[in-house]
Amino acid sequence: MDTRRLRGFVAWTIVLAGLGAVLVRGYEADVPKRAHRGLQPPPPPVDIVRGAFERNATLSTTLAAFGLRHSVVYEISEAVRPVFDVRRFRPGQEFTLVRDPAGDFIEFEYAIDEESTLKVERVEDGLRARREQLPLDVHVDTVAAEVNSSLWNALAGYARGDRLVVELDGVFRSRVDFYRDIRAGDRIRVLIEGLYHQGRFVKYGRVLAAEFVNQGRSFQAYRFGDEYYDENGMSTRRSLLPAPLEFSRISSGFSNARLHPILNTVRAHRGVDYAAPAGTPVMAAADGTVTFAGANGNYGRFVRIRHGSGEFVTEYAHLSRILVGVGQRVRQEDVIGRVGMTGLATGPHLHYQLMQDGRYIDPRRARVDPPQPIDEALRADFMRTMAPHQVRLAALDGRSALAAEE
Ligand SMILES: [Zn+2]
Incomplete structure (x- = not known):
């Protein structure tokens, strides 16, 4: 690298680092103001455009519509190609385009789906594209419903109720047959991880605790490590899956x-x-x-x-x-x-x-192994983890078997 190119490179690096800092600040505009914000110099203007893909629009036509030079549009498409199918840009999906004050490209971001984004940004030797998983926050979501005909109907009102049914079937299937055992007046209560991106529900994580009251009998399951145990610390796992698939x-x-x-x-x-x-x-x-x-x-x-x-x-x-x-x-x-x-x-x-x-x-009725108790060394720890979940479950609608016994 000769001196002139080196100098140019250094200058660009400084400019880009500065713009990077501006970008970060720009994106922070949505979050509550920080105490020290007022002390920072005002950010130089960058041009941030937010839009959505239109019907029949391609990446190239979309970018060109914002006045990007054809050579840059081509460069962006070439960078994207190895990491994302350029025919997969869907109408309605949002994007953000960031340019410097001179109108030159800095960054392009596209929402691929609820969990991932495509990012194209300028780096030292050209453009770099990559897919990124969105950072997700974990909350504890609660579910409480009366089950009269089927678990599907009971949970239909919940976000991704179909997914909930599959998760719960996985937790309870060694003890309850959701297809045959449901009776009017049964109840389900669940604490489950909900994964959110900037306050928007994305998907469910793991079931933390659940209680199914079936024909007056309470079945409880509490997650501990990678396993589920009932309220007495007995493993809910069986040596044989009763159903070897997710079925309708x-x-x-x-x-x-x-x-x-x-x-x-x-x-x-x-x-x-x-x-x-x-x-x-x-x-x-x-x-x-x-x-x-x-x-x-x-x-x-x-x-x-x-x-x-x-x-x-x-x-x-x-x-x-x-x-x-x-x-x-x-x-x-x-x-x-x-x-x-x-x-x-x-x-x-x-x-x-x-x-x-x-x-x-009958595979749905096979009693394969007697339930195994939790390892004695872990029991005290399990009970400490389980107790607050049990109380919280019982409080979800005040009609649990646990509450009734008290
Ligand atoms: Zn058959």
């Missing part, structure tokens, strides 16, 4: 005699049919070894997994895709295939079967 409904339960929808004959249905969109991931119900993976007559694409000593065997039928091979070791919740309707099936669903000691049993 049970289209057919386990029975020893039912009318087959296609064959129109009375046959045993020794499994559970979980209706779910084609392509939904199917998980291994527990750690095990794949003993069959391939076409299997009416069962279509089929996987069989042997668990532990072979006391339990699980089977997964009608898959559209198989993602494991015979002999492969799998861990609980590994994706082994995708929901489909291969073989004899009227629509996409997973036919799931569980065998214990060579006999098919």
